[in-house]
Amino acid sequence: MPTWDPQKYEAWYGTPLGKASDRLERELIFSMAGIKKGERVLDVGCGTGIYSIEFASRGALVAAMDASAEMVGWARAMADKAGLEIDFIKADALDMPFHDRHFDLVLSVCMLCFVKERDAALLEMKRVLRPGGRIVITLLNRRSPWAFLRRVKGRVKDTVYNRAEFISPSGIEFSLEKAGFEDIKVRTCLFFLPINSAPYLAFSEAHERIGRKLFPRAGAFLVAVAKKA
Numbered sequence: 588m589p590t591w592d593p594q595k596y597e598a599w600y601g602t603p604l605g606k607a608s609d610r611l612e613r614e615l616i617f618s619m620a621g622i623k624k625g626e627r628v629l630d631v632g633c634g635t636g637i638y639s640i641e642f643a644s645r646g647a648l649v650a651a652m653d654a655s656a657e658m659v660g661w662a663r664a665m666a667d668k669a670g671l672e673i674d675f676i677k678a679d680a681l682d683m684p685f686h687d688r689h690f691d692l693v694l695s696v697c698m699l700c701f702v703k704e705r706d707a708a709l710l711e712m713k714r715v716l717r718p719g720g721r722i723v724i725t726l727l728n729r730r731s732p733w734a735f736l737r738r739v740k741g742r743v744k745d746t747v748y749n750r751a752e753f754i755s756p757s758g759i760e761f762s763l764e765k766a767g768f769e770d771i772k773v774r775t776c777l778f779f780l781p782i783n784s785a786p787y788l789a790f791s792e793a794h795e796r797i798g799r800k801l802f803p804r805a806g807a808f809l810v811a812v813a814k815k816a
Contacts, residue, residue, distance in 0.1 A: 592657070604781060607779075609637075619723065619812045621721070623691075624647070625646060627692070629692070632695055632697070632698025633653045634653060634696070637696075638696055649674070652675070652683065659676065688716065692716075695723070695725070697726060699754065700726055700727055722814075725811075726754045728775055732780055737753070768813035774810055775805065776807075778806050778807075
């Protein structure tokens, strides 16, 4: 796993590209997650706690984990600042310290791109889900221009994406089916290029409308939702 700097991670969300991406990603995740007040949610690879805090603010009972102690510490501080009770712990996605069939929803935002044992991680997430519970997986889409540009950048500069495995819609569908999930749905967003320019991103909504219509599975941000039988 790469080393993450929570301060740099958070700073990205303050850029024009980060703001535009975050808004569209949240809209897609929550439209597909169908969260209900009082549901038990586990955020696997929670990072700085962006989604843990959002789910908790919507009335979910949230536990969150990350392999990075720095990320967990940052996320806990942000939740405390927001006045939200979230159980943050440092833990490995391949050996989660939770009982079987405990959660209604398990969320993983882009973490699987950095886990070599993808199948084992999905089975562990399935273990802690109750029957009928949902899994929400997000990834950087291998079929998008963003993934291509990240690979090109990695040839001239060392970035965290050098250690990433970008996954296609059909790839995550196959992995979820293999793990025994059903009712799999995949959607994507972010059809504009990763250009950090406010004037360019002023047209992001037009890019989204055109992309959703012409290339619905080619957006940079991929969200897959499935159920445990």
